[in-house]
Amino acid sequence: MVAEGDAHGVAEFASRLLLSGTRRLGAAKLADRLEGIGATLEFHNGEEVLGFSGRCTRDSLRETIRILVDCLSHPTFPQREIDRVRGELLNDLRIEADDTASRAARELARFVFPNDHPYGRDPKGGADRVRRIRRRDLVDFHESRVGAEGLILAVTGDVDRELVEEAIAGPLSRLESDAEGIPAIPPPPPHKPRRATIPMPHKSQADIAIGGPAVPRGHPDYYALNLASLLFGRIGLYGRLGRNLRDEQGLAYYAFTGLDARTAGGIWSISAGVNPANLEKAVQSIRAELDRLQTDPFHTDELRDGKDNQIGSLIVSLERNAEVAYELHRMEYYGLGMNFLERYADIVRELPEDRVREVAMKYFTANGSSMVVAGPVGRTRLSL
Amino acid sequence: MPTHVETLENGLKVVLRPIPDTKALSTWVVYRIGSRNEVPGMTGSTHWVEHMLFKGGGKLGKGDIDKLISRLGGKMNAFTDTDYTMYFETIPASAMDTALMIESERMRNAAFDPKEVEAERTVVISEREGAENQPEFLVDEELWGLAFHVHPYHWTPIGYKQDLAALDREPLYRHYLRYYAPNNASLILVGGFDPAVAMQHVREAFSPLKPEAPPDPLRLSEPEQRGERRSDLVRPGPADLLSIGWHIPSAAHDDTPALILLSTVLGGWRGLISFASGDWRPRSNRLYRALVESKLATDVGVRQEMKLDPSLLIASATAAKGVSLDRIEHAIDREVDKVRRTPPSRTEVERAKQQVRSWARYEQDGVTFQGMLLSAGEGIASWDFGDRLLAKVEKVRAERIRDVARTYLVDEHRSLVRFHAQEGTG
Numbered sequence: 001m002v003a004e005g006d007a008h009g010v011a012e013f014a015s016r017l018l019l020s021g022t023r024r025l026g027a028a029k030l031a032d033r034l035e036g037i038g039a040t041l042e043f044h045n046g047e048e049v050l051g052f053s054g055r056c057t058r059d060s061l062r063e064t065i066r067i068l069v070d071c072l073s074h075p076t077f078p079q080r081e082i083d084r085v086r087g088e089l090l091n092d093l094r095i096e097a098d099d100t101a102s103r104a105a106r107e108l109a110r111f112v113f114p115n116d117h118p119y120g121r122d123p124k125g126g127a128d129r130v131r132r133i134r135r136r137d138l139v140d141f142h143e144s145r146v147g148a149e150g151l152i153l154a155v156t157g158d159v160d161r162e163l164v165e166e167a168i169a170g171p172l173s174r175l176e177s178d179a180e181g182i183p184a185i186p187p188p189p190p191h192k193p194r195r196a197t198i199p200m201p202h203k204s205q206a207d208i209a210i211g212g213p214a215v216p217r218g219h220p221d222y223y224a225l226n227l228a229s230l231l232f233g234r235i236g237l238y239g240r241l242g243r244n245l246r247d248e249q250g251l252a253y254y255a256f257t258g259l260d261a262r263t264a265g266g267i268w269s270i271s272a273g274v275n276p277a278n279l280e281k282a283v284q285s286i287r288a289e290l291d292r293l294q295t296d297p298f299h300t301d302e303l304r305d306g307k308d309n310q311i312g313s314l315i316v317s318l319e320r321n322a323e324v325a326y327e328l329h330r331m332e333y334y335g336l337g338m339n340f341l342e343r344y345a346d347i348v349r350e351l352p353e354d355r356v357r358e359v360a361m362k363y364f365t366a367n368g369s370s371m372v373v374a375g376p377v378g379r380t381r382l383s384l
Numbered sequence: 385m386p387t388h389v390e391t392l393e394n395g396l397k398v399v400l401r402p403i404p405d406t407k408a409l410s411t412w413v414v415y416r417i418g419s420r421n422e423v424p425g426m427t428g429s430t431h432w433v434e435h436m437l438f439k440g441g442g443k444l445g446k447g448d449i450d451k452l453i454s455r456l457g458g459k460m461n462a463f464t465d466t467d468y469t470m471y472f473e474t475i476p477a478s479a480m481d482t483a484l485m486i487e488s489e490r491m492r493n494a495a496f497d498p499k500e501v502e503a504e505r506t507v508v509i510s511e512r513e514g515a516e517n518q519p520e521f522l523v524d525e526e527l528w529g530l531a532f533h534v535h536p537y538h539w540t541p542i543g544y545k546q547d548l549a550a551l552d553r554e555p556l557y558r559h560y561l562r563y564y565a566p567n568n569a570s571l572i573l574v575g576g577f578d579p580a581v582a583m584q585h586v587r588e589a590f591s592p593l594k595p596e597a598p599p600d601p602l603r604l605s606e607p608e609q610r611g612e613r614r615s616d617l618v619r620p621g622p623a624d625l626l627s628i629g630w631h632i633p634s635a636a637h638d639d640t641p642a643l644i645l646l647s648t649v650l651g652g653w654r655g656l657i658s659f660a661s662g663d664w665r666p667r668s669n670r671l672y673r674a675l676v677e678s679k680l681a682t683d684v685g686v687r688q689e690m691k692l693d694p695s696l697l698i699a700s701a702t703a704a705k706g707v708s709l710d711r712i713e714h715a716i717d718r719e720v721d722k723v724r725r726t727p728p729s730r731t732e733v734e735r736a737k738q739q740v741r742s743w744a745r746y747e748q749d750g751v752t753f754q755g756m757l758l759s760a761g762e763g764i765a766s767w768d769f770g771d772r773l774l775a776k777v778e779k780v781r782a783e784r785i786r787d788v789a790r791t792y793l794v795d796e797h798r799s800l801v802r803f804h805a806q807e808g809t810g
Contacts, residue, residue, distance in 0.1 A: 019667070028677070031667035035652070036735045038742025040664045055746055084679050087704050091623055091682040094705070098622035100517055202620035204513035236450035237438070247447070250506035253514055273514045275506070305455050312457020315476045319408045320750035375517075 001047050001118045002185045003145045009125020010141045013085060013133050015045035018052075020081035023074040027081055030067065039064040041071070047119050048185065048263055049333070050146065053322070058158040062167045069171040072146055077138050089130045093122075101271065103198050103374040104209035111194045111370035112213055112267045119188060119265060147177025154328035157321045185264035188213065193367065195381060198374035206276050206375025210286060210384065211269030212368050217261040217334045221359050224351055226259055228360035229268055231298050231306045232289070233257030240292070241270065244285050251278045251285065263334070268363055276376045283371070283382050290366045297357035306356075311345045385748075387758075387767070388579045394595045395567025398586050399758055399767045401574045403751065407476060409575030410755035411483035413491070414470040414762045417563035419541040420602060420693065426555060428543015431464040432508050433560050437471065438462070439500045442493025443485065446500070452482050459752070464541045467692040468763030474752045477576035484589040487571065491564055492593050501553040509549070512542045519621040523700075523801050530613045531629045531696055531799040535606040565596035570762040575751040606631070606694060613799040621805035623682070624703035626712050630798045632697045635690035635764045641776035642788040643688055647697060648736035649728050649785065650719065651686025655743035656770050657760055660753050668735060670719045671699060680707050680715055692764050697792065709802045723789045727782035737777060744774050 004010045019041065020027045034041055039056035041064065052072075056064040096102040106122060113120030124130060153172060155164055191213045215221045233241035238256040245255040255272035274282040298306075318324050318341075331340045371384045388400040419430050440446045453460045458475035471490065473483045515521040525540050532538040571590065573582055609631060633639055647653070652666020665683075666672065675681035683702040689695040701712050728736070747757050747770070761769030 028668075028673065031672075032735065035666060035668035035739055036731075038738040040661075042664055055742075057742060057745060060742075084677065087679055088676075088682045091702065091705060094622035095702075098519075098620075204516035205510065236447075236454040243447075246507055248503070250503040251510070253507055253511040273510060275510060275513060278506075305451065308455040309457045312455065312476055314457065315407045316456075316458050316474050319406065319474065319752060322749065 001045065001121065001123055003183050004141060007137055007141065008121060009123070009129040009133055010137050011050060012045040012123040012125065013089065013130070014138045014141050015043045015050055016085045016088070017077055017081055017138060018043040018071045018075050020085070021076045021078050022070045023076060024070055027078070030071070034064070034067055037063055039067075041068060043071075045123050047123070053325075055322075061159065061163065065168050065171060069175070072172075072175055075142060077135050077142070079135060082135055082138070086130055086133070089124050090127055093124055093127050093130065098200070100200055100203055100205065100207040100374040101273065103200070104207040104372045105269070105271065107196055107198065107372040107374070108209040108211050108269060108370055109267065111196075111372070112191050112211060113188045113265070114191065115189045117188045118185065119262065119267070144178045146175070148173050148175040149177065150182045151175065152329055152332045154325040154332070156324040156328065185262075188265040191370070194370045195384070196372045197377055197382065198372065199377055200374055201376050203375045205273050206279055206373055206377055208272045208274065208279070208282060208286070208371070208373050209269060210369050210371045211267055212363065212365075212370060214259055214266035214268040214363060215261060216263060216265055218263075219261070222261055223347055224355045224359040225268070225363060226261075227303070227306050227310065227348070227351060227356050228298070228364065229257045229259040230309065231302050231356075232293070232360065232364060233270060235306060235309055240289055241272075241286065244289055245272060245282060249281070249285065251282045255282075255286075279373065279377060280382065283384060287366050287384050290364055290369075293360045293364055298353075298360065300353060303353050303356060307348050307351070310348045314341060314344060388583070389767070390583065392566065392587065392591055394591065394593055395565075396590050396593070397570040397762070398583065399570060399572045399762070400577075400579045400582055401572075401754060401758065402577055402579050402582075403575055406576045406751060408474055408751050409477040409480055409483065409573065409577060410472060410474040410751035411480070411487060412470055412472045412572040412755040412759040413487045413569055414468050414572070414759040415564060415569045416467070416599070416763065417469055417568065418465045418467040419539060419543070420466050420536045421563065421599070422536055422539070422543075425547060426551060426559075427539045427547045428508065428512075428541070429547075429551060429556055429559050430469060431541050431543060432504065432548070432551065433556055434462045434464045434469050434471075435504050435508060436496055436501065436556065436560070437490050437494050439495060439497065439504075441495030442489040444489050446495075446497075449486055452486065456482065465763065466537055466541060468760075470756075470759045470763065472752065472755055472759070474755075480573075480577060480582065481585060481589075484585055488589040488593060491566065491569065491590070494560060494564070496553060496557045496560065498553050501556060505548065505551075508542075509545060512545055512548065515542060519619070519625060519803055519805070520700075522617060522619070523625050523627045523803050526615050526617060527627050527629050527698065527799055527801045528696070530615050530801065531609070531631065532606050535604050535693060536602075537606075537691070537693065537695065562596065563599060566590060566593045567595035568599060570759070570767070572755050572758045572762065572767065574755045574758065602693070609797045609799075611796055615799075615801045616804060617801065618804045619806060621803060623705070624709050624805050625700065625803035626703065626709050626716075627698060627700040627801045628713075628716065628798055629696035629698045629800075630793050631694060632688065632792050633694050634692055635695075635769070639788050639791070640690065641773060642780045642784040643697065643792070644740060644773070644777055645733065645736045645780050646723065646785050646789055647686045647688040648739055649723065649732055651684065651699065653736065653739040653743055655747050656690070656773075657747060657753070657756055659756065660743070660747045660749070666739070670723070671701075671716065674715045674719050675701055675712060678715070679704055680712055690764060709804070713800070720789070720793050723786065724793060725786075727786040730782065733780075733782045733785065740774065740777050744770060
């Protein structure tokens, strides 16, 4: 999305067309080939990268990579497929517009990353943009941006170095693009806390999204903030927030925090789904938990549990090939070093307790947060 | 893969699958109790009981399960299905005893504190209300209600809101005592352990638990459907939806392997447990070609619901803007008619088999998915249900796929729900 500049939506549109035909194979043949060898391949667009992920067996690896390289190098963007994807994107936009959680989260991101910053935009670009995108835009984007430069490949499973280099790395390194360097991501503009209510009277449940700016992945506060976010609303059945809203008051099936730290900035958020009759109570309870971080900061035993969780989760969160591949990619993308997993336990262990408390007080504040409520609610303003 | 199976004296079936090089362990307990064992007025009780089993009892205080697993960096959850309920923890293998202790306490000693039962009422209602926000849930609930008039598959595991509002502690607790017993459960361990050592720990944790009288078999069966059933939902929503369900036999039936290939030819294959496939969508199948490539629909899928009792094969589609549900229905009818008339080509059958084969391997990725697959197998038949099925799928011939299409994709035996989206999404 960063690379698309003002051409909003082009990256998403293009990513959905990469399986829609190449100079060698049409869309149907591509699908037949891939599924005929039992492989999967998907392309996805994010704020910072265009990604692909796939699954295959050792026997089908070479053919899967041949197809992948073909899709990346020589997509034909047939008009018929462009029209199909356009309809699909417009339908997806309608579906998201009818989804309380998506509406709340999308609006919160827009508030936290204002002025059309790539982190605050809908990758799809909105219905008007989707209708206006033409084949030329897609071809230009592909020619200028999809190449070997900046490409990171993570592969795990029944492979060895020789196979990776010969069958995968070689063909991918020959991808060409006109890009002159990887575009820099601008820092997000300052956040001014805002409130919004999105009435969706036909829904049973309301979704609350509260949040504010966090730090980039490389920021010195990152590890402390990640632990604070875990303790506030992720650990076990959603940490302090879950204990209050779900366990003690039965107000919500889910009430949890998220922390998304990217290259140039980040966002922390709270998400909760509640019955509209409990909305005010839920918001006030969230407020109380935010305030409690100032008056009753994380206790030593909470911090110990959190650190144990993060260290122990190294084993559990990397039990699948897909999880290992994702983590390897992340380590390389953010420059964490290939010894990151060996260092991680010490990084967590050595986090000073007060630093975790301080970052929680600094970032997780009611006054510094934006709030969006979407669902069967009137236009009455809720205060946080 | 080497798998050790043993049944304790109290009836608990233990399935151990050691994976020597892994440091993780996934512990699963599956109980043969699901929403099919509920009665009208008590719908959703099995799922509510599942929620209560995270709240301690016996050696475990409130919040202890959460704390014990969190400290290990583990993950845990539970799922209530129509046919079974399963619980799991994935943790470092060195902490096996923690998982065994949690599961043995959960099996017989859950507290069901009246205050906690009450607090959980609004949580399960909230879970249901969250689902109600999704038109697909409304369509699915309507479809099962339409297709089953007698059998408890009539309702979905979340239950009806009016039942959730009225149920109280006593029937929930009775439900728990009745069905949560070692002789109505299987324990599955997958990961880094020595089977002999693990078995010793399992015996210590579970042998003292007393069995219950075996649950009565379910006596309800769905009579043959006499004529197509239709329902039209007119509600605010983003897109028109269509869902068609045909009656199919139980998972253990000899026709299941051919039905798997029929489902794959029509809508692609995403594995026995859909968790492993994520958002991946198959494109090399007849309904995708007929509906999505032709721009009639933006999404299409086929689900073969493999259950203990006769169930449904469901085709669902999301209509493209401006395309009538009639057109989509006719397009599906045409494809169903084709597969009823002519066996799929050899290439098509081989492609379908290759997908099923590959997914059988992808679903082995990680101890959690393996545990889930073995547990789901135990829930409807046996832990090796998936492997046996795969062997049978290999032997299915194209003519057999046509034959099961003729037998089961019968218009008079189908139920059809159409969701007509009204404007006004806020």
